[in-house]
Amino acid sequence: MRPTSVNFMTSANTASTSSNPRSFPAGFTWGTATAAHQVEGNNWNNDWWEWEHRVGTSVKEPSGDTCDHYNLYPQDIAMLAKLGFDNYRFSVEWSRIEPEDGEFSQAEINHYRKVLEACHEHNITPVVTLHHFTTPRWVAAQGGWVNDTTADLFARFSEKVAKSLGDGVGKWCTINEPNMVSTIGYLLGEFPPGTKSRESRAKANEVFCQAHIKARDAVKSISSAPLGITLAMQEYTINVDDESHREAAEGKRDMAWDGLEDCFLEAAKGDDYFGVQTYTRERFNQDGRIQPDQDMRTTIMGYEFRPQALEACIRRAWDKTGHVPIIVTENGIATSDDAERIEYVHGALDGVLNCIQDGIDIRGYTYWSLMDNFEWMYGYGPTFGIVAVDWKTQVRTPRPSASWLGRIARGNALLPRNA
Numbered sequence: 001m002r003p004t005s006v007n008f009m010t011s012a013n014t015a016s017t018s019s020n021p022r023s024f025p026a027g028f029t030w031g032t033a034t035a036a037h038q039v040e041g042n043n044w045n046n047d048w049w050e051w052e053h054r055v056g057t058s059v060k061e062p063s064g065d066t067c068d069h070y071n072l073y074p075q076d077i078a079m080l081a082k083l084g085f086d087n088y089r090f091s092v093e094w095s096r097i098e099p100e101d102g103e104f105s106q107a108e109i110n111h112y113r114k115v116l117e118a119c120h121e122h123n124i125t126p127v128v129t130l131h132h133f134t135t136p137r138w139v140a141a142q143g144g145w146v147n148d149t150t151a152d153l154f155a156r157f158s159e160k161v162a163k164s165l166g167d168g169v170g171k172w173c174t175i176n177e178p179n180m181v182s183t184i185g186y187l188l189g190e191f192p193p194g195t196k197s198r199e200s201r202a203k204a205n206e207v208f209c210q211a212h213i214k215a216r217d218a219v220k221s222i223s224s225a226p227l228g229i230t231l232a233m234q235e236y237t238i239n240v241d242d243e244s245h246r247e248a249a250e251g252k253r254d255m256a257w258d259g260l261e262d263c264f265l266e267a268a269k270g271d272d273y274f275g276v277q278t279y280t281r282e283r284f285n286q287d288g289r290i291q292p293d294q295d296m297r298t299t300i301m302g303y304e305f306r307p308q309a310l311e312a313c314i315r316r317a318w319d320k321t322g323h324v325p326i327i328v329t330e331n332g333i334a335t336s337d338d339a340e341r342i343e344y345v346h347g348a349l350d351g352v353l354n355c356i357q358d359g360i361d362i363r364g365y366t367y368w369s370l371m372d373n374f375e376w377m378y379g380y381g382p383t384f385g386i387v388a389v390d391w392k393t394q395v396r397t398p399r400p401s402a403s404w405l406g407r408i409a410r411g412n413a414l415l416p417r418n419a
């Protein structure tokens with residue numbers, strides 16, 4: 001994801017498994033990702049459900065049953081294993097596990113234990129995200145992510161999950177893209193809580209960084225599974241008509257980096273891995289961000305079609321974190337043309353290989369998303385899935401990109417687009 005409004009101003013190893021230059025290192029992991037609110041259905045006890053039903057927001061439609069993954073997870077996990085993937089990144093829903101302050105639901109913990117068991121049954125490594133955009137209503141009512149206490153509440157929740165489920169978790173992600181919640185929710189007002197304030201965004205960034213560090217300490221005291229945070233990163237380039245404007249444009253770009261990325265890249269320094277999540281590029285001129293030109297190829301999200309963006313973001317993350325190992329925890333495209341999806345992923349993986357050749361420690365690639373799902377304020381329009389979902393029958397139909405990427409996963413080597 002990337003901010004919607006422009007100008008807000010603002011164990012791996014690096015040895016190749018074979019001599020095939022298209023091969024990924026031994027131990028490289030291949031996965032797909034989802035998030036609880038986007039696929040489970042009926043997560044009515046969080047701030048997003050309330051936001052979807054609030055009059056006057058820009059949310060196109062409510063999430064409702066979405067993919068009913070809460071019930072259909074056994075078949076979904078079996079499907080992704082059959083396709084060839086070896087890991088599944090999903091999130092546990094805080095508002096289900098802790099429906100009120102300090103009240104934990106054993107039934108919901110048991111549910112997620114069964115999800116972990118389904119993964120293990122199919123030799124899938126579960127990559128568990130503790131916070132993916134949604135916050136329990138009771139936390140939101142206490143001030144949400146601009147209240148320092150939320151960092152402690154999140155650490156308490158994380159500790160509970162680590163104690164109850166930790167023995168089944170393969171990798172932890174504390175928080176998914178905190179920079180999108182802080183920017184879209186607290187600066188642009190298009191995610192809950194709908195605040196539009198530069199100070200609130202700065203405060204939310206601070207509380208999220210604290211929450212990550214406190215949750216990391218809590219989880220790491222219980223579980224030895226690798227832990228990291230993920231960030232929404234886009235490639236930023238300068239686009240000026242006149243070179244005399246370059247410095248001003250770079251200043252705008254640096255401000256964007258400062259507000260959106262830098263404190264999180266710093267907070268990630270003690271982590272086991274860093275999760276890069278990239279979808280597109282954004283260009284800056286002396287006035288700030290500029291929209292894609294009319295003649296540019298764009299995706300359903302209105303983003304520039306730019307598979308090369310992933311490589312640029314991996315390089316920046318590697319550099320700024322002081323060489324924390326990288327996992328691509330999300331990369332993907334919303335398109336109605338599945339051949340275009342293959343073209344996009346092929347281009348992105350080419351960039352991953354370039355980075356690996358340059359010695360960057362990249363340990364895995366995760367496609368967003370396993371299946372079409374609820375795309376936040378855009379509702380069910382954007383189709384990111386390698387698997388299509390029939391919203392009337394809940395029937396899943398893998399697209400050609402699913403078997404193409406699954407074969408890449410099995411072979412651990414990039415295939416031609418038409419293979």
Ligand code: BGC
Nearest residue numbers: 001002035176177232368375
């Ligand atoms: C988010 C997902 C979202 C995807 C596509 C990522 O930023 O983590 O929840 O669906 O982008 O926009």
